[in-house]
Amino acid sequence: MEKNIVILGAGLSGLTTAYLLQKEGFSVKILEANTRLGGRIYTKKTNNANIELGATWLWKYNTALIQLCKELDIQLFEQKMDGDALFEAMNAHPPQRFNLPPNQEISYRIVDGTHTIIEKLAFKIGRENIYLDEKVTHINQFENQLTVTSKNKTYEVDYVISTVPPRLLIQSITFSPELPKDVITVANQTHTWMKDSIKFAIVFDTPFWRKNGLSGVGFSNVGPFTELYDHCTVQENGFALMGFLNGGLAELTKEQREAKVILQLKKFFGEQVNNYLVYDEKIWKKETLTCIHDNQFIFPHQNNGHEVFQDSFMNHKLYISGTETSKTYGGYMEGAVRRAIEIVQQITKD
Ligand SMILES: Cc1cc2nc3c(=O)[nH]c(=O)nc-3n(C[C@H](O)[C@H](O)[C@H](O)COP(=O)(O)OP(=O)(O)OC[C@H]3O[C@@H](n4cnc5c(N)ncnc54)[C@H](O)[C@@H]3O)c2cc1C
Numbered sequence: 001m002e003k004n005i006v007i008l009g010a011g012l013s014g015l016t017t018a019y020l021l022q023k024e025g026f027s028v029k030i031l032e033a034n035t036r037l038g039g040r041i042y043t044k045k046t047n048n049a050n051i052e053l054g055a056t057w058l059w060k061y062n063t064a065l066i067q068l069c070k071e072l073d074i075q076l077f078e079q080k081m082d083g084d085a086l087f088e089a090m091n092a093h094p095p096q097r098f099n100l101p102p103n104q105e106i107s108y109r110i111v112d113g114t115h116t117i118i119e120k121l122a123f124k125i126g127r128e129n130i131y132l133d134e135k136v137t138h139i140n141q142f143e144n145q146l147t148v149t150s151k152n153k154t155y156e157v158d159y160v161i162s163t164v165p166p167r168l169l170i171q172s173i174t175f176s177p178e179l180p181k182d183v184i185t186v187a188n189q190t191h192t193w194m195k196d197s198i199k200f201a202i203v204f205d206t207p208f209w210r211k212n213g214l215s216g217v218g219f220s221n222v223g224p225f226t227e228l229y230d231h232c233t234v235q236e237n238g239f240a241l242m243g244f245l246n247g248g249l250a251e252l253t254k255e256q257r258e259a260k261v262i263l264q265l266k267k268f269f270g271e272q273v274n275n276y277l278v279y280d281e282k283i284w285k286k287e288t289l290t291c292i293h294d295n296q297f298i299f300p301h302q303n304n305g306h307e308v309f310q311d312s313f314m315n316h317k318l319y320i321s322g323t324e325t326s327k328t329y330g331g332y333m334e335g336a337v338r339r340a341i342e343i344v345q346q347i348t349k350d
Pocket of ligand 1: 058324
């Protein structure tokens with residue numbers, strides 16, 4: 001079809017939308033501000049481990065995402081939870097060992113890392129249709145035509161689909177004519193999932209914690225890490241632990257955080273921790289292509305899937321998408337895929 005469609009953002013929403021539109025016969029371009037694909041999906045490969053510094057888990061009710069994985073021939077595996085867990089209640093006492101209760105909700109991981117979804121989608125779409133380092137700054141409407149201006153170029157397009165998280169969209173892109181006031185107000189108060197999180201992973205040459213009957217699962221009221229999980233590959237050739245750090249540590253240096261994590265891990269697992277191969281982390285609070293950070297408090301998931309995002313704008317030429325605009329599972333990967341499906345249905349119908 002001759003319609004000229006531009007998608008803003010090469011995260012899960014943008015790539016899934018492009019993939020589905022192409023299947024319907026449309027030609028699409030994706031403009032991505034970052035120099036890498038994936039947005040909040042960010043897997044780093046090191047010493048055979050797939051370190052997830054962004055999204056990691058999915059669950060059996062994530063039916064749209066699971067269907068997409070099937071279609072792309074992507075395999076899932078269960079998050080390893082067998083063995084005892086450790087809980088650090090306070091500084092003065094060593095972490096306590098306890099049995100993880102059975103029948104917990106099973107979380108699944110993606111074989112070879114969550115980024116596999118991104119890589120497979122990008123391959124299907126064709127890298128030549130994805131433009132990196134193309135931050136969009138302006139969207140203008142003149143009669144029936146839209147222009148999208150990025151760092152490098154102005155594009156004339158028939159449809160624009162933004163997958164930029166709504167709060168960032170409204171604050172970093174200029175619209176002419178302006179978007180409706182209610183959209184601006186709601187978008188400014190829309191939560192961006194995990195925007196403040198700090199994720200870390202630590203790689204070892206052996207999963208030594210398992211020998212002691214430990215699952216690698218840890219919880220702490222003390223910090224710096226609050227949660228910890230086994231993060232080994234399903235092939236059992238890359239061995240790691242992965243967890244979340246207390247958000248207040250964002251202002252320390254990486255070296256300072258690393259030293260604190262090692263100290264805490266030694267309380268959990270002993271001196272063998274000293275033999276770690278790699279420590280890595282991602283401070284999402286400092287990721288300017290995910291959210292604006294201005295200390296405004298917004299409740300988790302606030303306004304996710306709000307009614308104002310379900311409309312189209314600029315003479316039905318602009319769609320506001322991305323996981324935070326999904327009525328179901330907003331903020332999660334499932335929301336990103338469901339919203340992509342909805343937008344494609346809407347455009348095909350139009
Ligand atoms: C630490 C962390 C852990 C998470 N864990 C899980 C999990 O376990 N399970 C789960 O389901 N979900 C999880 N999530 C959420 C999941 O990552 C998101 O739901 C999903 O990746 C969002 O995809 P998206 O495409 O809607 O948005 P994004 O991935 O944010 O993509 C938006 C894209 O827009 C680009 N962009 C921004 N501004 C512009 C501009 N001006 N011009 C062009 N491009 C622009 C950005 O660079 C980005 O690539 C986690 C997220 C984080 C950060």
